[in-house]
Amino acid sequence: MFIFSYVLLMIMVMLSVAFLTLFERKILSYMQCRKGPNKLLFKGLFQPFSDMLKLIFKEMFYLSLNKMFYLGPMFMFYISCLLWLVYPWIYMNNNMMYMMVYMLFIMSLNVYPILIISWISMNNYSMMGLMRLISQMISFEVLIFLIFFMFLMIIEDFKFIKLFIYQMDSFFIIMYFPLYFMLLISLLIDLNRVPFDLIEGESELVSGFNLEYYSSLFIYIFLSEYMNLLFMSMILTIFFFGFYYWTIMFNLFYLMNLFLMVMIRGVLARIRYDCLMYMCWMEMLVLMLFYLIYFYLIKEFIMLLNF
Amino acid sequence: MSMYFMFMTFIMLISYIIYNLNKYLSMNKKINLEKKIPFECGFNPISKFNLPFSMPFFLISLLFLIFDIEITMLIPMIMYLKYLNFLIMIIIIFLFLYMMLTTLIMEWMLGYLHWMF
Numbered sequence: 452m453f454i455f456s457y458v459l460l461m462i463m464v465m466l467s468v469a470f471l472t473l474f475e476r477k478i479l480s481y482m483q484c485r486k487g488p489n490k491l492l493f494k495g496l497f498q499p500f501s502d503m504l505k506l507i508f509k510e511m512f513y514l515s516l517n518k519m520f521y522l523g524p525m526f527m528f529y530i531s532c533l534l535w536l537v538y539p540w541i542y543m544n545n546n547m548m549y550m551m552v553y554m555l556f557i558m559s560l561n562v563y564p565i566l567i568i569s570w571i572s573m574n575n576y577s578m579m580g581l582m583r584l585i586s587q588m589i590s591f592e593v594l595i596f597l598i599f600f601m602f603l604m605i606i607e608d609f610k611f612i613k614l615f616i617y618q619m620d621s622f623f624i625i626m627y628f629p630l631y632f633m634l635l636i637s638l639l640i641d642l643n644r645v646p647f648d649l650i651e652g653e654s655e656l657v658s659g660f661n662l663e664y665y666s667s668l669f670i671y672i673f674l675s676e677y678m679n680l681l682f683m684s685m686i687l688t689i690f691f692f693g694f695y696y697w698t699i700m701f702n703l704f705y706l707m708n709l710f711l712m713v714m715i716r717g718v719l720a721r722i723r724y725d726c727l728m729y730m731c732w733m734e735m736l737v738l739m740l741f742y743l744i745y746f747y748l749i750k751e752f753i754m755l756l757n758f
Numbered sequence: 759m760s761m762y763f764m765f766m767t768f769i770m771l772i773s774y775i776i777y778n779l780n781k782y783l784s785m786n787k788k789i790n791l792e793k794k795i796p797f798e799c800g801f802n803p804i805s806k807f808n809l810p811f812s813m814p815f816f817l818i819s820l821l822f823l824i825f826d827i828e829i830t831m832l833i834p835m836i837m838y839l840k841y842l843n844f845l846i847m848i849i850i851i852f853l854f855l856y857m858m859l860t861t862l863i864m865e866w867m868l869g870y871l872h873w874m875f
Contacts, residue, residue: 454764511784525773532769574796586818593825603836667780725873
């Protein structure tokens, strides 16, 4: 029975990734005053399946003799599947004590498959993309942890359930309003989405780290990126809008966060690389450290009031 | 424990299935030299792939190491919040955050954070 629930979860995540691509294409097309995919079968609803079939029927040949060339994307897919293990839903069987630590561990592990992929493909462009991507992901890893630490400090526990319990009366978005945007920015950088997609930003870095990848090996990279996108919008919903899971409001706010993360792609222009680094180390991190002291004092004050 | 193991094997099974589907469904063409060389816009690659990279990328990863160690020190502090008393906790947290701030500001003043030297 346990394995059945996980199989169901994985299949549903795959299906939602398939429809997320259609969702993104539709939103981007309507933002540019055109219609997007609207022909296939019923109003273009089966477009993602035909895209997937196209990728599967593409030619497969052995570009490199190294095994890591093929195992790297699989490893990337594997890690983002492991990330979905923490999803708090009604058939969740694992009650890990240190769920948040596990999540942070897997999120920081996300750098390695990209390193393997771009190192093994032996290409100038992917190497340049690798250097940019790793330094940007690493520097925002610190920021993401400090933001999570604020929540952990308030709830004094590592479980997701405690987050729901603490937000029964008022949501954390009221208390932590500036943090919502800071977490959104740092998650967008972690996902390499558009205002910060500096790995494929310039015309000379053709497509970043996944330049040499084709057909089924590209499917893994593609799937893991979109699975991470879904997971990050889930995190935003849990942390800031504490509706109890498996309710309609939870799903509505989940979709709202997803819509926001996708819509940003159509709105904003990308920023310069040195501006990004200055934003991380000089502005956000210093702000975050002062903010942490401030919230610790508030927490102590609340604890003193209770005595 | 076996539950997680089954989950992991299931993920491996999915990736194995996708790879093999592609292998047997796709058409085969003859392999020529142009297909095997790394991508370059229209030319054969001239330079080697491992170029010397610029220093700030390396320095940023060094800075991350220091902050990563501080993060690992911060994780058990959440459990202490329950058990230790106010005075000790205030001293610990303030000292720790003061250390993080001073290291960050020192690196800033020494100019390691500036992108161009």
